Amino acid sequence: MVSSCPEAWGGSEELWAGAALHLKAAGHEVQAFKTNVDYQHPRILGLHAAGCQVTDLEQLPALRTRLLNRLLPYHRQYSRRRLAQQVLRRGLLAFQPGLVLVSQGSNFDGIPYAQVCQELGLPFVLLAQKAVDFFFPPWYEREVIQAAYRAARHCYFVARHNLELTQFQLGQQLPAASVVWNPYNVPFHSESPLPSITPEATIRLACVARLEVLDKGLDLLLQVLSQDKWRNRPLQVTCFGSGADRQALEEMTAMLRLGDTVRFAGQVSDVQAIWQSHHALVLPSRNEGLPLALVEAMLCGRPAIATNAGGIGEILVDNETGFLAESASVAALDQALERAWRHRTDWQRLGSAAARHARATVPTDPARHFSEKLRSLALV
Template identity: 60%
Template structure:
């Protein structure tokens, strides 16, 4: 079988790329042919090199946005920052006409940013599926693209979402039921079986915030405001921020303004996430919008509790006061309340972490990417 993956992620790589990548590797290794068309292409990225080494064809979509468009993008929410250029749309059209894959996979960073590619598939009568990695309640499809979005989702052979929340939100925004949709969680980069040993005893509670440094989605500004409250200034608590992103300078300035220089660390990107959980006691995730956070899945599998907002599919995996501590909303008051409950039961965190690992293994398949690959094959066999 021949598959074409069309990725609309606006970054050289992001967590939204992992699901289709694992599916592509599984399909290629099983003897099928996979071609990838990637936006924001970086030929030296380790995952691109891995795909090529396995036999996948990976091509960059041409013509990055102009300087004026990049400047405009910085002022827009992430979900609306990028739309394909005419040359990229033409390149996708040529590829589909020439290669005529058995199935095209339109992999989106959110739930609408790749639908121009899906619409090309629809117009060419090319069988396709869509993957949506995130859905924000406040970001409906633009008015001028609404009908295209409805038609594209309706024409897809199947629609994949990483959480039930994202599926529900997308149905509400489209005003139509997607009865040809299912939920497939993202893969993870930690061992599936066996959580990590608990970190060595320390006088300081060490929390890790593992997320792209972009406040519109990830809400690190909320966490900084909580840490600035008088009671948290007096407690032995330290937060390490892992990740990079466009809002890092603003967050650093905000932390300095609030006098948190000795309470937070900017730890950057790490190649092995297990090193984070070898030295940190819990995850703190103040997100405003999510799919199903990869950071949450990995922390739980490593045996660490999470203090997280009920964004996206978080509440579908995190059981409040059993496997972690859930904040009812992405607000300072709600996150402070959840962190207070967590602080009060700090002695029980190792037990909570073990429950979190067992619950995650009970809820998540061991290889979600392979599961997606098998489902794509089943679609074609049907």
């Protein structure tokens, strides 16, 4: 297992880690290679406890790290990537795996690790957790990326949108490609009654997302809420999550004088508890795979107001399980939120429909399902 996630842990890593645990339990030897490892993180501790070795691809000597940090940003990034490739090459040569999974936070960031597999003649598969509409492969890396996708034994995506977009961006078909599901952090049967909605009741929306505006678009939501009509309605939005843009979003909230409407609750571990006190999910994303927050909200019986980004429209049925904004823009999000507001007395029915639709669509154990796919490919 190779993860290109630059954070200590990200939602994009839940699938490979869950699959690793299932494979280990089935008697397979599993090693993981990841950037920026926090050896005290609960997920890393869980992998170690199960007998899965985890290697940090960026364990550099302190002197070399200080020297790299003095270089220009591009050269520093390039050098760190080359060193990570060297660490991976040594690890794979020692381990000699029957199959390597390269898990990417997007759809191109794990290619340097796929290159190592190609050079060593090891079979590998690619997993892409997101694709961005406006980001094509850089011209100087295009042929390398195309070759890696052609060489992969299989290419997995978490949304049909991401698969098709990647084909457009590469200018080539991916015949050995399919869609898989990420694990979710609520029980499969977790639907609960919607908090009461009366004409006088305050409607509580939850935005469950990383606090990063490039992908999650929370700045769009704040602009919508700054309109007088929303200021004058009994509406509160709680933002759950962490991220690099928290300070910027809090300052924007203060500038727009939205302190009575918007609050930031940070990262929470009990996702199901969010839906005990909130009526619906709002998700103003610009770029997505298929967000866990949406699947979890639906399983808990909550409708969603979300933009048509990534695979969101593949599971959210407009006016049946929630309200879909045509695009990630202030105007489109405002229109979807307005429709939702007018039909808020129907949210209990929409939430129940969302739960039924989610249970009919997602597997009960996505990580086990994915591990079985990997096992079959390793036997080819």
